[in-house]
Amino acid sequence: MKDLVRELLVTERELTRSSKSMDSKLDGANERLDRALEEIREFNGKVDRLDRRVEHLEREMVVVRGGVEEIAAVVPEVGKGPLEKAKEALTGD
Numbered sequence: 854m855k856d857l858v859r860e861l862l863v864t865e866r867e868l869t870r871s872s873k874s875m876d877s878k879l880d881g882a883n884e885r886l887d888r889a890l891e892e893i894r895e896f897n898g899k900v901d902r903l904d905r906r907v908e909h910l911e912r913e914m915v916v917v918r919g920g921v922e923e924i925a926a927v928v929p930e931v932g933k934g935p936l937e938k939a940k941e942a943l944t945g946d
Contacts, residue, residue: 933941
């Protein structure tokens with residue numbers, strides 16, 4: 854009976870040591886996961902800011918496109934290649 858109790862105590866100590874080791878490893882893994890989540894949050898923030906900048910540029914491009922179309926309507930030479938311009942100059946069209 855004494856031997857069995859001694860073996861149980863040794864087993865309990867080993868299990869306690871293993872449990873502490875696993876707890877330490879889990880704590881380390883949790884810390885790394887927390888850092889990774891924070892980096893993802895920062896990255897998402899940067900992507901959100903980039904999205905807002907792209908949306909702003911898209912709106913600006915619509916304005917620029919409208920301005921170019923207005924100019925093209927007023928200046929018929931815009932958009933014509935050199936051959937078309939030369940043909941018009943020769944024929945008077």
